[in-house]
Amino acid sequence: MRGIKTLLLEKNSFGRATTAASSHMIHGGLRYLMYDRLTTQTTCWDSGNILQIARKNLIRLPIIWPVYQGHAHGIETVETLLESYDRFQPMKGGLRHLRLSKEETLALIPSLRAEGLIGALSFDEWWVDPVELVQKNLGAAQKYGAEVEGGRGADEFIFKDRKIVGLKSNGEEIYAKIIINAAGPWIDEVAGLAQIRIPLRLQKGTHMVYKEKLIPFGLILQTEDQRYVFVIPSPQGTLIGPTDIATDEKPGRIKTSEEEIQYLLKTAAHYLPSLPPKYDSTIIGARPILAQKGNEKLLSRGFEVLDHSDRDKIEGFITIGGGKMSDFRLMAEETSNLACKKLGIRAPCRTALETLNGEILPPSSFKRTSSALERFLKAHPHLREAHAFSYLALAFLKHCVSPRSPKAEFTSYYSTPPRPQ
Ligand SMILES: Cc1cc2nc3c(=O)[nH]c(=O)nc-3n(C[C@H](O)[C@H](O)[C@H](O)COP(=O)(O)OP(=O)(O)OC[C@H]3O[C@@H](n4cnc5c(N)ncnc54)[C@H](O)[C@@H]3O)c2cc1C
Known part of the structure; x- marks a missing residue:
């Protein structure tokens, strides 16, 4: 534009x-x-x-x-x-x-x-x-x-001195004046291609998915450990979740555990006793939270635009993280x-x-x-x-x-x- x-x-x-x-x-x-x-x-x-x-x-x-x-x-x-x-x-x-x-x-x-x-x-x-x-x-x-x-x-970056001038993708070289890393929870991995680190505090989250619309409106439910999960009805069915668990696994490797399922099922069934125990599938993702001190419950979901020329003395490279x-x-x-x-x-x-x-x-x-x-x-x-x-x-x-x-x-x-x- x-x-x-x-x-x-x-x-x-x-x-x-x-x-x-x-x-x-x-x-x-x-x-x-x-x-x-x-x-x-x-x-x-x-x-x-x-x-x-x-x-x-x-x-x-x-x-x-x-x-x-x-x-x-x-x-x-x-x-x-x-x-x-x-x-x-x-x-x-x-x-x-x-x-x-x-x-x-x-x-x-x-x-x-x-x-x-x-x-x-x-x-x-x-x-x-x-x-x-x-x-x-x-x-x-x-x-x-x-x-x-x-x-x-992006498989590899092409450098000219301290400036990134392009990248290699599936064996092809592509040149650009600016490269933006917008890879969500993978930003650290992509930055690693330039030998720099963007520390993250990834929090994995699972939802159970029902194909059926179980309730007419959304719900927020308090869990046993005093968190909250949503029940979200939509034309696509119902989502129940998410969990919120610190992980140091790579974002592409995270998996839903049986404990997460039991946690979500138990919470939802406590408030909705007629909830069918059989769900259709699960979805999981890692929240791309920027590293920061403090309790997991208080992590800021704000975002930052990182100018790597100021931060790491590497020209031609920007990262957008968090959010x-x-x-x-x-x-x-x-x-x-x-x-x-x-x-x-x-x-x-x-x-x-x-x-x-x-x-x-x-x-x-x-x-x-x-x-x-x-x-x-x-x-x-x-x-x-x-x-x-x-x-x-x-x-x-x-x-x-x-x-x-x-x-x-x-x-x-x-x-x-x-x-x-
Ligand atoms: C459980 C959970 C619930 C959430 N609920 C909400 C919500 O209801 N509302 C809300 O606003 N936010 C929510 N969030 C946060 C929101 O989902 C994320 O902030 C947002 O989706 C991140 O988008 P993204 O494009 O940055 O990352 P992604 O959607 O992960 O996209 C990053 C992409 O980068 C690609 N990639 C990785 N490496 C490379 C590479 N080397 N080259 C090229 N591409 C690459 C990946 O394949 C991926 O497709 C939730 C997050 C979680 C985990």
């Missing part, structure tokens, strides 16, 4: 790796509000852009968070979290949360366990077929002249900005101003996060949690003194037309 001659190489099949193994949601990252607020804000902002450019591929997914006696997060805490999320929801075309009584919850999901249920909170995200989304992006890029080739990857599917457009924008800067190209990014079908869009009326604050928290990651917590503490105080959310939206909440024509 900025006039650069571009070739995209994919070692295997486009979109069939981590992206296909995701929870299939364009979402803002509700959970990051607890320790990494800016990532939620940025992701909500770019999810809004993705909604605009790929509207026909997204389906609104109301999600219900049932709260039971003895749960780690009580109903007021969960509602506080969702009240905080409400502030970001308009950015991505989401609705304000709803608080549901026990009876309303069971009327919406009759197969849910009634015993111990206090009530529920509801919010919404967007479901997407991730492989279809990748295909749409490839098609849009090709219309602008990009060449895309699956089944061949999520829900901010893929922004990750591409910032990576391309750096490539354009190096190439002396001034054309601005337009990927938020045109749909993947080529229709022109007005600029978003929402603002991104403050880059000064973002830089500050990147430089002082230990303050990230304190930053998030200060907002939540204030939100909790407000929650305690303000009236409960109104019920007026109830009918439309669960009956929004699923996919626009």
